[in-house]
Amino acid sequence: MNDKENISVKGVQSSIYERVKELARETGKTIGEITNESYKIFISAASETKAAGQEFLKGVKESQGTIIENISTIEITGEDLRNSGKKVIVRNINNLILKDIKKEEFENYISAIVNVKHLEVPKSIPKLLLLERSKFIDEIKFM
Numbered sequence: 843m844n845d846k847e848n849i850s851v852k853g854v855q856s857s858i859y860e861r862v863k864e865l866a867r868e869t870g871k872t873i874g875e876i877t878n879e880s881y882k883i884f885i886s887a888a889s890e891t892k893a894a895g896q897e898f899l900k901g902v903k904e905s906q907g908t909i910i911e912n913i914s915t916i917e918i919t920g921e922d923l924r925n926s927g928k929k930v931i932v933r934n935i936n937n938l939i940l941k942d943i944k945k946e947e948f949e950n951y952i953s954a955i956v957n958v959k960h961l962e963v964p965k966s967i968p969k970l971l972l973l974e975r976s977k978f979i980d981e982i983k984f985m
Contacts, residue, residue: 846874907931907953917941923951933957940964945971955979 862880866873907929910916915937923930924947932938933956940948940963948967955961957978965984972982 909933911935915939918943920944920947923947926951929953931956936960938962940967943967948972 862873862876865871866876869876908926909931910918911931911933913935916932916935917939918930918932919941920943923943928951930951931954932952933954935958937960938955938958940952940961943964943966945966945968948971952975955972955976958976959980961976961979961982962985963972963982967984969984976982
């Protein structure tokens with residue numbers, strides 16, 4: 843079965859077409875053969891890129907974990923974090939109390955604390971670790 847036909851492709855840049863003609867001469871192939879091979883490579887690369895992109899986005903979503911937001915006052919404990927088993931982003935909270943949380947639990951489960959007016963944190967959490975993961979905090983108290 844012959845699946846070849848004459849096809850006109852509009853919008854091809856003349857400089858690219860000239861390079862394809864030159865490559866065809868150098869390799870002893872026709873412009874059609876070079877074009878078919880190019881399309882096959884492009885389609886294969888696009889499919890692989892799409893699959894890789896989907897895997898990347900899936901990984902990003904999984905790594906983001908849980909978002910806790912828009913609450914007036916909340917207390918979160920180390921047990922709460924362990925039970926969730928996921929990274930947590932806490933944002934837009936008036937009063938956030940982190941209670942009975944060990945350094946390792948903070949490191950493993952708290953991704954970010956953003957836009958909190960009053961934050962209470964156990965003294966066991968190193969200040970620089972807390973600050974590294976915090977943005978737009980009005981007041982921090984180490985208890």
